[in-house]
Amino acid sequence: MSEGFTKFFNEVRVQQGDFDLGAEVARMRAGDPRIGAVVSFVGTVRDMNEGAKVAxxxxxxxxxxxxxxxxxxxxQARARWPLxxxxVVHRVGPMAPMAQIVLVAASAAHRGExxxxxxxxxxxxxxxxxFWKKEQTPEGARWVDARVSDDAARAKWAC
Structure with a gap:
């Protein structure tokens, strides 16, 4: 571990406004020389879901x-990996297709972790x-149900 860097960067925000991926990752790195990898995921609003156009x-x-x-x-992630x-930045409120919804980023010494x-x-x-999702479609508003595929993705982490 590099001298002077024992702090863990930990931030969780729920907000209405958009976020800047580059600026967020730069803040996370903040000159910490221990970091050898930063992995990020950005989820966006799709214009189609379950065969219907999403406005x-x-x-x-x-x-x-x-x-x-x-x-x-x-x-829980910190307990599993040496991060x-x-x-985590998650938006709420109304969003148009292509808008950013969520940013998840993790930093560690190595990419695998x-x-x-x-x-x-x-x-x-x-x-x-x-979180509860409601879509506006040509047929009207509808609530989005949880997906079996999301449960399956989570299940792979059970130990």
Whole structure:
């Protein structure tokens, strides 16, 4: 471990406004010479879902419950891998197709740990974080159900 760098970068934010991937990752790295890998994932709004055109996606949440769930997911990732940082930025409110919804990033000495932690955080976020999605389609508004594929992705981490 490099001298002077024992701090873990840990940030979880739920916000309405957009985020800048480059600026967020730069803040996460912040001159920490221990970091050999930063892996990030950005999820975006698709214009189609389950065969219907999506004009808008709206995400709702319970603020304190959601942030607590996200912090817990990051803590679980830290317990599994030797990370130097984790960042989760999740947007709420109405968003148009192509808008950024979520950013998950993990930093570590090596890419394997960073990739695994980033994927773990995202898989758990999709199944454990209390967000509700409503789509506006030509047929009207509809709530989006949880996906079996998300549960399957999360299940691979069970030990």
């Amino acid at each position: 808008e996606l709206e995400l709702e949440h319970y603020p304190e419950m959601t942030e607590r769930a996200l912090r817990d997911i990051v803590a 130097y940082g984790a960042l 960073a990739f695994a932690a980033c994927e773990f955080i995202m898989d758990y976020l999709k199944t454990e974080a209390p």
